[in-house]
């Protein structure tokens with residue numbers, strides 16, 4: 001028994017792989033192209049661990065994916081690999097179409113060919129688990145009910161449109177070819193190993209460096225936050241008990257306005273690493289809004305709770321404290337990901353800040 005994980009050197013993928021081996025010995029083959037967002041240092045605790053095989057490669061490389069499937073005969077593919085940052089998708093959507101749409105298509109075709117050659121239990125137990133996002137549903141009005149699995153798809157950014165396209169391909173490969181797929185649509189994750197281009201790690205890293213904390217627009221946009229290891233446990237629950245062809249929303253019922261998130265991070269830093277120059281909130285700076293910025297996301301997680309008994313282990317208060325503590329304890333990791341390319345991105349994105 002083996003899993004083929006794609007994108008397992010990124011934020012959620014590496015947390016998934018590390019978490020997996022805390023309770024299981026089933027091997028993982030980890031296929032990741034190591035883009036700017038992929039980092040082998042995330043997997044350092046697994047160095048020399050025979051259960052984990054890392055393969056540097058692209059999910060668009062059909063010959064490579066075919067070879068991995070034939071060699072390792074995984075019982076499931078857990079597909080995380082993606083371009084994941086909305087702001088980058090606004091600057092350069094091409095990479096998002098390539099990886100998120102063409103890459104998912106390549107994996108589906110390889111999985112279909114592989115699955116067609118399986119027999120008996122190996123065939124009926126095979127799963128293609130597609131990891132997706134709540135952003136495919138678009139933006140919610142302030143008083144609208146949270147997204148259920150039947151909410152219409154209304155993606156608004158190049159990123160969410162590319163993820164929506166991949167979700168549709170996955171659905172069609174089940175409906176037309178019978179490929180046993182499951183899709184999970186999760187809300188905003190946070191936690192250790194989160195690349196500091198996203199809101200929470202960017203605020204922690206900038207605050208510690210005494211830099212402005214850039215809040216887009218009025219800061220009242222709402223996201224629904226889930227601690228990354230809770231997303232991982234949700235994926236495990238769906239992988240083992242989810243019904244083929246079904247989609248499951250994953251979320252922690254934690255809607256927060258961006259400005260409140262930033263203030264919480266500042267308050268925790270004031271407690272854990274006080275700055276002699278004054279409270280970190282002095283660094284909050286309102287900047288131009290993201291084009292097409294979705295106002296509100298919220299996940300209705302009742303299906304996964306009801307069918308699979310899944311519940312998050314962390315509250316927002318416990319998870320955000322652990323997260324800030326992790327960044328304070330891992331200054332070397334933070335320094336190592338702030339390469340020249342990272343600095344170029346920050347100066348391009350926040351030129352007006």
Ligand code: NAD
Nearest residue numbers: 007009010011012033034035037038058059081082084189
């Ligand atoms: P990430 O950007 O941190 O990591 C993506 C990983 O994919 C990186 O390791 C990168 O090297 C790899 N990758 C990119 N292109 C590749 C390619 N062509 N071939 C092979 N590997 C490639 O992303 P993340 O935040 O960990 O998100 C993982 C998945 O979860 C994505 O599919 C994303 O859409 C989804 N998701 C993310 C969130 C969130 O809050 N971060 C929430 C819901 C769903």
Ligand code: DAU
Nearest residue numbers: 084085086133134135187188197198199214215216221258
């Ligand atoms: O909802 C799930 C999605 O969450 C995932 O599918 C994406 O991969 C992930 O990146 C995330 O998308 P968001 O756009 O919601 O995350 P981000 O951290 O970029 O931004 C969170 C909110 O904070 C959003 O409303 C924009 C705002 N923001 C972000 C940055 C980087 C700011 O105000 N300032 C910033 O500098």
